[in-house]
Amino acid sequence: MNTIDIKINERSLKVLPGITILQACRDNGIDILTMCHLKGLSDVGACRLCLVEIEGINKLLSACTTRVASNMVIRTDTEKIKRYQRITTELFFAERNHVCSVCVANGNCELQELGYKVGMDHIRYPFLFPECKVDTSHQYFVMDHNRCIMCTRCVRACSEVEGAFNWDVKNRGFQVRVISDFDTPWGESITCTSCGKCLQACPTGALWSKDVVQGQLEKHPEMITELVEKRKLLLT
Amino acid sequence: MVNEDRRQILISPVTRIEGHAKITIRLDDHGEVDEALFHVNEFRGFEKFCEGRLYTEMPIITPRICGICPVSHSIASVKACEMIQGIQPAYAGNILRRLIHIGQNISSHALSFFHLSSPDFLLGYDSDPVNRNILGLAEKFPDIALKGIRLRKFGQEISQRITGKKIHISGIAPGGMAFPLLEENRLALLNWIPEAKETVQLGLSIIKKFHEENAEMVNSFAVSPTLYLGTVGPQGEHELYDGKLRFIDENGNILQDQLDPKRYLEFIAERSVSWSYLKYPYYKPLGYEKGFYRVGPLARLNVASKMKTPLAQLEFENFKNIAGGRPIHGTFYYHYARLIEALSSVEEAEILLNDPEITSDHIQTHGKWNYTEGIGCSEAPRGTLFHHYITDESGKLLKVNLLIATGQNNPGMNKSITEVAKQYVNGNDIKEGMLNRVESTIRCYDPCLSCSTHAIGAMPLQVEVMNANGQIIQRIERG
Ligand code: SF4
Ligand code: FES
Numbered sequence: 084m085n086t087i088d089i090k091i092n093e094r095s096l097k098v099l100p101g102i103t104i105l106q107a108c109r110d111n112g113i114d115i116l117t118m119c120h121l122k123g124l125s126d127v128g129a130c131r132l133c134l135v136e137i138e139g140i141n142k143l144l145s146a147c148t149t150r151v152a153s154n155m156v157i158r159t160d161t162e163k164i165k166r167y168q169r170i171t172t173e174l175f176f177a178e179r180n181h182v183c184s185v186c187v188a189n190g191n192c193e194l195q196e197l198g199y200k201v202g203m204d205h206i207r208y209p210f211l212f213p214e215c216k217v218d219t220s221h222q223y224f225v226m227d228h229n230r231c232i233m234c235t236r237c238v239r240a241c242s243e244v245e246g247a248f249n250w251d252v253k254n255r256g257f258q259v260r261v262i263s264d265f266d267t268p269w270g271e272s273i274t275c276t277s278c279g280k281c282l283q284a285c286p287t288g289a290l291w292s293k294d295v296v297q298g299q300l301e302k303h304p305e306m307i308t309e310l311v312e313k314r315k316l317l318l319t
Numbered sequence: 320m321v322n323e324d325r326r327q328i329l330i331s332p333v334t335r336i337e338g339h340a341k342i343t344i345r346l347d348d349h350g351e352v353d354e355a356l357f358h359v360n361e362f363r364g365f366e367k368f369c370e371g372r373l374y375t376e377m378p379i380i381t382p383r384i385c386g387i388c389p390v391s392h393s394i395a396s397v398k399a400c401e402m403i404q405g406i407q408p409a410y411a412g413n414i415l416r417r418l419i420h421i422g423q424n425i426s427s428h429a430l431s432f433f434h435l436s437s438p439d440f441l442l443g444y445d446s447d448p449v450n451r452n453i454l455g456l457a458e459k460f461p462d463i464a465l466k467g468i469r470l471r472k473f474g475q476e477i478s479q480r481i482t483g484k485k486i487h488i489s490g491i492a493p494g495g496m497a498f499p500l501l502e503e504n505r506l507a508l509l510n511w512i513p514e515a516k517e518t519v520q521l522g523l524s525i526i527k528k529f530h531e532e533n534a535e536m537v538n539s540f541a542v543s544p545t546l547y548l549g550t551v552g553p554q555g556e557h558e559l560y561d562g563k564l565r566f567i568d569e570n571g572n573i574l575q576d577q578l579d580p581k582r583y584l585e586f587i588a589e590r591s592v593s594w595s596y597l598k599y600p601y602y603k604p605l606g607y608e609k610g611f612y613r614v615g616p617l618a619r620l621n622v623a624s625k626m627k628t629p630l631a632q633l634e635f636e637n638f639k640n641i642a643g644g645r646p647i648h649g650t651f652y653y654h655y656a657r658l659i660e661a662l663s664s665v666e667e668a669e670i671l672l673n674d675p676e677i678t679s680d681h682i683q684t685h686g687k688w689n690y691t692e693g694i695g696c697s698e699a700p701r702g703t704l705f706h707h708y709i710t711d712e713s714g715k716l717l718k719v720n721l722l723i724a725t726g727q728n729n730p731g732m733n734k735s736i737t738e739v740a741k742q743y744v745n746g747n748d749i750k751e752g753m754l755n756r757v758e759s760t761i762r763c764y765d766p767c768l769s770c771s772t773h774a775i776g777a778m779p780l781q782v783e784v785m786n787a788n789g790q791i792i793q794r795i796e797r798g
Contacts, residue, residue: 184487219713293688296489298490
């Protein structure tokens with residue numbers, strides 16, 4: 084098989100051409116923080132956590148959306164990257180109203196784990212305290228915009244795996260919101276199949292099922308990956 | 320019209336931790352105490368910011384109201400949720416919740432008595448405030464201090480062993496509990512019972528000795544009569560977790576009995592006052608002037624016909640004899656009542672831990688939204704607590720009403736402080752020890768404000784004598 088030579092953190096590696104830097108890292112056991120990436124879904128580079136430094140390019144690029152090229156020299160572990168990751172994480176928390184102590188996902192949340200990983204002990208930015216809705220209109224599920232970080236994993240799981248296209252995104256900047264159908268209450272959606280894949284895909288407590296309480300929430304984002312893998316098997 | 324001669328004395332804590340309170344003592348034209356007001360300026364807006372959320376989040380959000388009685392909030396909340404869903408909790412889940420609730424009661428009462436109040440009894444009210452705390456106690460009576468600390472730990476150990484957390488526990492869920500009790504944890508807790516019983520008995524002997532030696536003070540300390548509200552079981556027995564409400568008047572006549580807590584609004588009304596964020600609740604049928612009532616340990620023992628457990632029953636009989644079977648109004652007896660409750664809690668914990676179902680795995684029933692209204696009630700260490708939710712048809716909260724114990728005791732607390740102030744304040748002349756007496760009045764009620772539970776050192780207080788123009792003519796400070 085054709086391979087190309089790249090270097091990540093001083094390690095010389097042979098990788099398949101056309102894969103993303105993120106995949107090259109994962110395949111070779113190199114740790115890299117991600118949030119909007121979920122294996123099996125397309126990548127959109129929304130969260131900016133997987134930033135890497137590439138020799139010859141003077142800006143940081145997202146590993147999930149940048150493909151490897153021959154002789155690329157990549158760094159994933161510089162002080163600059165760590166600083167940016169911490170800033171990004173703090174901004175997630177400052178942008179909406181995340182109150183872990185009373186969240187269903189407390190102790191079971193990718194965002195919370197990220198906070199620990201980057202060593203976030205306080206937030207240096209002013210909180211925006213936006214007025215966010217909690218959509219309880221669905222028979223089984225809740226969407227709490229206070230806790231959403233706009234990774235759009237739910238949007239992609241819904242369109243790419245379930246094929247329902249219930250979720251989408253409206254507005255720009257900090258006013259961006261996930262919407263159901265044409266911004267109607269989720270309970271009135273004519274496209275939602277109530278499959279619950281978006282809940283599994285969601286890394287935070289933004290999407291959850293009405294029948295769980297704190298301590299009982301379990302999320303299995305890897306389920307989405309498995310579904311995609313199994314479908315591939317069916318097609319071959 | 321503003322009277323120029325009317326003076327105000329303001330007592331306010333200097334250190335603010337989380338909640339804060341201040342006391343104004345108003346003097347009349349002759350410089351005599353007119354009335355005292357205990358201000359609660361803390362407004363955390365819980366009722367408001369819960370609106371718009373799903374009702375099942377309340378058992379997790381509301382315990383954050385208080386670090387000492389979070390379990391009572393969870394319990395009142397899950398009961399309200401169960402009413403919304405129309406379900407009954409699973410038997411084992413329900414007794415586990417009862418056990419955790421008892422644990423909280425033990426640790427809260429142990430904190431109130433051993434950490435906060437017993438230094439007054441053992442070291443003396445007029446001893447140096449610097450040492451009049453649990454550390455000073457540990458120096459002079461290391462054995463008692465250690466036992467007190469361990470009793471509190473036992474209470475916390477109960478929730479730790481069931482939920483893995485000492486405070487702000489999770490797992491108390493509509494329909495029961497999310498976590499079972501493991502056999503090894505059951506045995507560990509059971510082993511602790513004899514020591515806990517002994518410590519409570521020690522506390523009882525301390526308070527009874529203090530009563531004997533200071534009978535005059537105890538029996539004249541904030542003794543004005545009020546009505547009482549508390550929860551009772553089907554036979555009128557003392558109850559903390561589940562039961563019906565009983566109101567009695569100042570002579571012990573039963574005004575209401577076996578009242579379903581869901582009907583609380585028919586009997587309790589609230590009045591907002593300009594000087595405090597706490598609303599002033601009163602017994603509706605008698606109106607605002609005559610209807611103020613007290614809740615908490617003293618109230619619960621006053622309303623109860625008997626205790627559920629043998630040792631507590633013996634003590635209860637002693638308690639009842641003090642006033643010849645009539646209600647005891649002396650605010651000082653809150654301490655005694657608290658210890659009797661702690662004793663019954665330890666005994667009940669033993670009974671529950673021996674229930675063969677306590678380690679069962681069937682701990683939760685499951686429901687979904689069915690009704691738009693839910694009301695839940697439980698006895699917090701400081702008194703009866705109500706949670707009342709109204710939802711829309713998707714379970715979203717439209718309205719939240721929380722009636723907390725400290726709020727219900729507020730009118731009574733003002734009355735008690737007024738009485739004490741009358742004894743110790745005369746015009747510009749504030750007698751030495753007055754701060755201590757006011758502080759100890761507040762301690763009797765053990766209100767859930769952080770400043771009142773300041774465990775190390777004296778309660779930070781500031782007294783200001785002010786005339787009607789707001790000029791300070793005298794100030795005493797204790798930081
Ligand atoms: S709801 Fe969850 S999955 Fe969807 S965008 Fe927000 S955080 Fe991501
Ligand atoms: S994981 Fe690459 S930008 Fe989010």
